[in-house]
Amino acid sequence: MSKIRIRNFGPIKKGLLQHEGWIDITKVTIFIGNQGSGKSTVAKLISTFSWMEKALVRGDYNRNWFERKNRLKNTFLKYHRLDTYFEEGALDNSVIEYQGNAFYIVYENGELRIKEIENQNYSLPQILYVPAERNFIAYVKSPNELKLSSDSLKEFLTEFDNAKRSIKGSISIPINNVELEYDKLNEILNIRGNDYKVRLTDASSGFQSLVPVYLVSKYLAESVKDQSDNEESMSIDETKRFKDGVKQIYSNDNLTEEQKRVALSVLSSKFNKTSFINIVEEPEQNLFPTSQWELLKKLIEFNNMSRSNQLIMTTHSPYIINYMSIAVEAHILKLKTNNDSLLQKLNEIVPLKSTIASNDLSIYQLDETNGTITKLGDYQGIPSDNNYLNHSLANGNRLFDSLLEIEQEI
Known part of the structure; x- marks a missing residue:
């Protein structure tokens, strides 16, 4: 801890x-x-x-x-x-x-x-x-549209963009028995109820506050779980550093085969995200x-x-x-x-x-x-x-x- x-x-x-x-x-x-x-x-x-x-x-x-x-x-x-x-x-x-x-x-x-x-x-x-300023995110199609002074907000916008693009069909929202769907062609998030559909930009402030935190939290929690189950899941930069680390281990003649195996196991655990700090x-x-x-x-x-x-x-x-x-x-x-x-x-x-x-x-x-x-x-x-x-x-x-x-x- x-x-x-x-x-x-x-x-x-x-x-x-x-x-x-x-x-x-x-x-x-x-x-x-x-x-x-x-x-x-x-x-x-x-x-x-x-x-x-x-x-x-x-x-x-x-x-x-x-x-x-x-x-x-x-x-x-x-x-x-x-x-x-x-x-x-x-x-x-x-x-x-x-x-x-x-x-x-x-x-x-x-x-x-x-x-x-x-x-x-x-x-x-x-x-x-997840910043308190997240409400206006509903109005943003892409993080590139804004010039923000807050790096943390920029990063959240990027993750929000990734999360909404990952939506296939629709996903349930935990309030009002509604679903969230993403119109990829027009880059629009819609809230769908039993007898209505509205854009997130036209929805209540509660939806505009809840959707970003819920959607990104769900997306990253599930992504980390998938990475934990799949040891080969790494970003491009992580893969490069991992390969460099592997070369160093294999080129070290002072290590036995068993020691190399242990070193590779430790190296692998360092590059696979196995927890989510939300x-x-x-x-x-x-x-x-x-x-x-x-x-x-x-x-x-x-x-x-x-x-x-x-x-x-x-x-x-x-x-x-x-x-x-x-x-x-x-x-x-x-x-x-x-x-x-x-x-x-x-x-x-x-x-x-x-x-x-x-x-x-x-x-x-x-x-x-x-x-x-x-x-x-x-x-x-x-x-x-x-x-x-x-x-x-x-x-x-x-x-x-x-x-x-x-x-x-x-």
Whole structure:
């Protein structure tokens, strides 16, 4: 399991107050908090350092290349537009530590240091960052149409383009009993119901928000699963690097045949993507609560396609946290019974593919007033309802009670 520790970076000052500051990146990790508290900052740092580790494992660049002065700021943090957190001329006291399964990476005192971890157990990931700005994507035919300042949004647009082109016939959308179809000739996505068909550009904002995250998540989760099952599935660049690696192994006369076989096995595992890191900002965006639940079930299902997959989300929605509690309780019940009838009843409430073990879930809440992070507790594995989002709902009730008190005095 990878983890990250952050201090004095953007809105995050003291960082996590527990576990010596280490944020565990579990199979499902959720960040909640007010605007400007740093939820997206943490998610983007996880995305950045996960990609750096991937590039190091795959041999895209060596450690010296990464460790050059200002490389982190000017190249990698700029990708998610986090480079602006470093004020020119100010003392840089930011500390970011990332411990992955293959490399330990630390940024401190303005310098980046990298150390390889021995006995690594690493799954090469497909990393996706789903930005909150995804709604307008419905209006874009091709990523080449736009000149964007955000590299992460450009990459998401490219994956969206690949995903819609992969549609054969139509696919089901998890809300309103509708299907999505792609008109390849005119490059148009259509929403089809029982008695209507509309372009995605003319559909509701909820569809325009849901379709990109659902379609790309489904496409990449299934692609990674296919790659895991097919060891020969590589990109052109990966194939070239793999062949170069094979030549080096076979030309090494110091290795026995058995050692060469083991080396080839290790090399192959480095180039085949066997996990999917899905980082989603605000999955609830523009969605009715029941639609949030339908999308969440699918995101968990995609995440469960591989043990190495990870789902990381930022959210303002109390429904997302409550629904995660339902997914955890369903998993607990699933493990308690082998009764087919009860499992069928359970599956009708929560699909068995969409449950999550309590120890695979971590929820962190961020405080914008002091730059701290705390880990949300649980009760017998179920996430605690003592969190900012539920407090906001309760505060609405208190405000209404106060108004009723005034009414009684009139």
